[in-house]
Amino acid sequence: MNVVYEKTRGLTDVPLSYCPGCTHGVIHKIVGEVLVELGILEKTIAIAPVGCSVLAYEYFNCDGIQASHGRAPAVATGVKRAMPDKIVFTYQGDGDLAAIGMSEIVHAAHRGENITVIFVNNAIYGMTGGQMAPTTLNNMKTTTTPKGRTTVVGMPLKVSEMLSQIPSVTYIERVSSHDVANVKKAKISIKKAFTYQMEGKGFSMIEILSSCNIGYNLSPVESLGFIKNAMIPYYPLGVYKDVPND
Amino acid sequence: MKVLMKGNEAICQGAINAGCKAFFGYPITPQSEIPEYMAKKMETVSGTFIQAESELAAIHMVYGAAATGIRAMTSSSSPGIALKQEGISYLAGADLPCVVVNVSRAGPGLGGILPSQADYFQATRGGGNGDYYLPVYAPSTANEAYELTVKAFDVADMYRTPVMILADGILGQMMEPVEINENEIESKIIEKNWAANGEMDKRPRNVVSSIDLVASGLEEKNLKRFEIYEKIKQNETMVDNGVKNGDTIAIVAYGTPSRIVLNAIDLLKEQGIKAALIRPITLWPYPYEVFANLPDSIDNILVCELSMGQMIEDVKLGVMGKYPVHFFGRCGGVIFTPEEIVEKVIEIESKKSKS
Ligand SMILES: Cc1ncc(C[n+]2csc(CCOP(=O)(O)OP(=O)(O)O)c2C)c(N)n1
Numbered sequence: 001m002n003v004v005y006e007k008t009r010g011l012t013d014v015p016l017s018y019c020p021g022c023t024h025g026v027i028h029k030i031v032g033e034v035l036v037e038l039g040i041l042e043k044t045i046a047i048a049p050v051g052c053s054v055l056a057y058e059y060f061n062c063d064g065i066q067a068s069h070g071r072a073p074a075v076a077t078g079v080k081r082a083m084p085d086k087i088v089f090t091y092q093g094d095g096d097l098a099a100i101g102m103s104e105i106v107h108a109a110h111r112g113e114n115i116t117v118i119f120v121n122n123a124i125y126g127m128t129g130g131q132m133a134p135t136t137l138n139n140m141k142t143t144t145t146p147k148g149r150t151t152v153v154g155m156p157l158k159v160s161e162m163l164s165q166i167p168s169v170t171y172i173e174r175v176s177s178h179d180v181a182n183v184k185k186a187k188i189s190i191k192k193a194f195t196y197q198m199e200g201k202g203f204s205m206i207e208i209l210s211s212c213n214i215g216y217n218l219s220p221v222e223s224l225g226f227i228k229n230a231m232i233p234y235y236p237l238g239v240y241k242d243v244p245n246d
Numbered sequence: 247m248k249v250l251m252k253g254n255e256a257i258c259q260g261a262i263n264a265g266c267k268a269f270f271g272y273p274i275t276p277q278s279e280i281p282e283y284m285a286k287k288m289e290t291v292s293g294t295f296i297q298a299e300s301e302l303a304a305i306h307m308v309y310g311a312a313a314t315g316i317r318a319m320t321s322s323s324s325p326g327i328a329l330k331q332e333g334i335s336y337l338a339g340a341d342l343p344c345v346v347v348n349v350s351r352a353g354p355g356l357g358g359i360l361p362s363q364a365d366y367f368q369a370t371r372g373g374g375n376g377d378y379y380l381p382v383y384a385p386s387t388a389n390e391a392y393e394l395t396v397k398a399f400d401v402a403d404m405y406r407t408p409v410m411i412l413a414d415g416i417l418g419q420m421m422e423p424v425e426i427n428e429n430e431i432e433s434k435i436i437e438k439n440w441a442a443n444g445e446m447d448k449r450p451r452n453v454v455s456s457i458d459l460v461a462s463g464l465e466e467k468n469l470k471r472f473e474i475y476e477k478i479k480q481n482e483t484m485v486d487n488g489v490k491n492g493d494t495i496a497i498v499a500y501g502t503p504s505r506i507v508l509n510a511i512d513l514l515k516e517q518g519i520k521a522a523l524i525r526p527i528t529l530w531p532y533p534y535e536v537f538a539n540l541p542d543s544i545d546n547i548l549v550c551e552l553s554m555g556q557m558i559e560d561v562k563l564g565v566m567g568k569y570p571v572h573f574f575g576r577c578g579g580v581i582f583t584p585e586e587i588v589e590k591v592i593e594i595e596s597k598k599s600k601s
Contacts, residue, residue, distance in 0.1 A: 012451075042446040045314070048455075057453050063442035065313045066455035068336050071306035074298070078310025078318070079442075081294040082268055086444035104306070107299035 021220025030187040051093035070101020073108035089116040112168030117205040130215035164240035171204035178227035253417035254279035260395025267293040268318040270307035276415035277349035301326040305333030315441030321347035335374030339456025343402035349418040352579040360579025361415035366556035388422035416502040485533035486525040510587035537564035
């Protein structure tokens, strides 16, 4: 019999806890595939955040550490400094990375830590029931912006643009998860980021635009459309910094 | 070899000689000598030093380093230790060994930079969220700070728990001779087969986490941890009990202020009052038993602290109403003098003769 498709060894057999329609699953899959394809799975340590992906360390088939809300980049720093020959990545949502953990991500980037950050931006706090994130789009309704986000709370934060200004940063790219073509592109970027880490090139972050159909109160398909039609215009895809390729 | 060093430096040297390979800190008076010393020394032992962006980041770097199985330490002073509580709770919840040093200063809030013992509650009552304790050592000399720091790393590894060194600004800044064994690992390094260190080619997957969303599962983990706490109580409680038959008042004090109490006891002796010092060395577990076995000659207990009275609650728990428990303290960074303690003891003794 010909095997045409196989679940990646990069993920465990633990059933994912994500809602149907959520894009965390496909992002897990491509990260797991990359770890296997690069032959680094056995020497990788995944740092899970607080958020919907709090149990990510159960899903990635490598060593895992659960970090407190926002502190994954500090935890990753401790791990990488202790084990410089191992591969270390954080997997963080936009509340985790861009609100409570802004200081830790900025300073890990600022030190040029040789780690990879998978930043899943779904423009909302999924885990706690759809509250506003710093990345929530203008006019977007959330449970804490019931009439839609206004500029009273500031304009949505553009994290990739911001971190790419930091001198020690090596590689930053924003990709999307809304269709197959973009997921494939995202995988190539993730692979590049891990390759840079293997080569000791320093800090990289891949921001992946993601969706939360439950939080948006939309169908899964409509949510993917929301990424394409609402998020991408405000959060343009592309490479924001790529020092080795400059 | 005897070396003259500050208490802060003795703590560092103890850590290095215990095989500490990672230090993460943030400047704050009166402990800045610790990160400064570690910045110089860590690279000489192939260790890592980072001046973190905050105490919060520093403790989570410790969490990461400790999760890989290496010996890691952070230090700070009171307001910074308050910030570290999130991480300390996570370390306790994930059963990670590490050493946290608090060279405490006066509070609350930003308070002052002078010595204080007002972090006793924070150190011994959990400090962060959840059901947990951590062993807390209170050295009173630079030499003891060195020895207890070495011990702290062993105890942390043995029981898989964060351990705190609770020092104060006097100890941190004071120069004293310290007997050190340079270039020698003095402690027991044990295998950590639980570490998440990316060695899956040699063993099954390891995870480090404090989360358990199933109530019965989390309860079970807490119960197991409290069984370990019982072992720590049995094996690790330390107290220096100077009370002899014939002494009439026991003075309880810890850390460097206990040395001021010793001066007071000498002065009292000249006046014919027989006082003796009880000095808890571990603040958790607390040596409650010492109060159960005092000689019949004791009729009063005095607690002296550089705070408004925090350890006194543990003394009362140990005394269980058997003796009157008195208090004398100064706070805000003011340090009591032997004469003030003498005066307090005479006041207590004179009331006794009247009744
Ligand atoms: C210190 C602390 N504050 C708040 C929370 C509650 N909390 C859990 S998940 C979360 C939001 C996470 O949102 P995000 O990072 O966007 O990830 P998502 O759930 O959308 O994947 C919050 C606020 C917590 N666990 N700890």
